[in-house]
Amino acid sequence: MNNDILKVLYSTEQIDEACKRLGKQIQQVYAHKVPVVIGVLKGATFFMSDIVRQADTYMEIDFIDVSSYHGTTQSSGTVEMVTDISTDVSGRDVLIVEDIVDTGRTLKFLTDKLNQRGASSIKVCTLLDKPAGRQVEANSDFIGFEVPNEFVVGYGLDYDEKYRNLPYIGVLKPEIYTNN
């Protein structure tokens, strides 16, 4: 699997540092609240589990599974809900935890839905922000790294459902895409 990587963008150590930094920011912002922290499956699996343990503050956690890339490097343009949260977010402070904001469609879908359900505040923490990919407006409150306009894999991010278990974030060799 490692042989498929062209270059590493963010090492395990850099990701750990970003999680510590963002966790402390979240701890401060929610010091006197009990937010519902929602991890967006599947990509944010590892980031979610790492970041919540860096914030020494009360919180509830939940997960939502949405999908729009379906194994490819291009957004289908339509965000589908696979599995919803079980928490009632009405009147609650919500923090969405994403692995990446690219076109912004997934984040818009989620913030629209949570607003409709009456969340009293919605903030967003994303490990990666790819502003060059943006198709719809989508802003994050806590950002780990701003990534260049390349398709990235690892630490939860997939290509064709694979590479999520790489402990770092990188770019695949071009032949991996062309051979698929």
Ligand SMILES: O=P(O)(O)OC[C@H]1O[C@H](OP(=O)(O)OP(=O)(O)O)[C@H](O)[C@@H]1O
């Ligand atoms: O800003 P966008 O262009 O909407 O892209 C960002 C979203 O796309 C990916 O999810 P994907 O649909 O691939 O599902 P997955 O997390 O299960 O891989 C990623 O994990 C984000 O949730």
Ligand code: HPA
């Ligand atoms: O660059 C990416 N990599 C993996 N999944 C993604 N989903 C949106 N952008 C990306």
Ligand SMILES: [Mg+2]
């Ligand atoms: Mg994906």
